[in-house]
Amino acid sequence: MPAPKPLDPSSSPRAMPGAELRHQREKAELTQEELGNRLFVSGSFIGQLEAGTRHMHIDIAQQIDQILDTDGYFERNCEAATKSKYPDHFAEAAEAEAIATEIREYEQLLIPGLLQTPAYARVVFRAYQPTAIEDVIDELVANRMDRTRLLDSPTTPLVWCILDEAALRRAAGGPGVMAEQLGHIADLVRRHRAIVQVLPFSAGAHAALEGSLKLMTFEDAPPLAYLQGLGTGRLHDDPATVAQHQLAYDFLGATALSPKESLALIESAAEDYAHEEHP
Structure with missing residues (x-):
């Protein structure tokens, strides 16, 4: 060893x-x-x-x-x-994410944080905290954009996201924000910086109906699974539990559209939003 x-x-x-x-x-x-x-x-x-x-x-x-x-x-x-600049329920996951060699994530209703644009992130945080002052939202957006710098490296970590079609169709912030957001994802895919699949509505029931899932692997530590809910999150390191979530993710990948088909759907949705913004 x-x-x-x-x-x-x-x-x-x-x-x-x-x-x-x-x-x-x-x-x-x-x-x-x-x-x-x-x-x-x-x-x-x-x-x-x-x-x-x-x-x-x-x-x-x-x-x-x-x-x-x-x-x-x-x-x-x-x-x-x-000490962390992230909420308590996410602090451990954020620290782990920063040193992971591979990040695999499934999201049901929104674009994963690592793939978000500033405009989309701002809409999400404002929805979470509708009465917060603008400085608070600015700080939250800045912290999220700090996380996205993981993608500045051309090769590591490997990022593989499965997006539910609902995340594409939910027009967070309106057509302009969504057109930019989906265009950003398509750009990451075309630059080979992220693998993205879409789980279509036609897939019906699937292995992660109950919530989102993030899997992280490391060069010199056991893998982790992170499950998040409304204002809560839990990091799992038990090998059997992590293996169970890894299997669920594998089932999702097998059920989702291929990366090529997914890119076509993402770009088509981006064009639809752009046309809606500028008819």
Whole structure:
């Protein structure tokens, strides 16, 4: 088995504590599974902490300090490592997304955040918070656009999104916003920067009727699944649970239109919106 990849402390606020956890665990001659057993968590959870894809709660930090005799190091660094500009329910997923090698996502009703334009994101956030002052919306949009910079790299991470047709047909912000948004997705596809499939209405019942799904894989940590609801979200690292969600995503991909057919549908919808905006 190859040696774990060295962690870049600048890649995430959790990278430095994660690297230190790995060092102290190996110094204590404990495997991830053995340390996990002492903390009543899985070995894969320890792997996620070490990789910086999960944040360390204060109670876990205190127990690790005690088990590894680290003189309060992890408790002291716990608060700084968990600070985030994202909502609590999404903070862990955003940190994980930033260092993932592959991101696969299914969305039912809206365009995934990584593919959004500023205008579309603004409409979505305003719908979420209709009474918020403009500065709050500006900050939310800016943070979302920061996430989209993952796509500035020509090759990594691999981004594969399956969009329900409802996301294309829901005219968030009106035809002008939707024409620009769908044109942006088509451009990403044509530049080979994202794989996008559309799950058409004609598919009927499918494996993810209950909600959206994000799957993330990493170079040196177990995969994660993130499920999000209204103001809530949960990150799963249990191997059996993640495998179940991976299978559901595979079923969605098999049911959806091919990438070529999907691109044609997206561009056709963009043209329809553009004609509606400028008859």
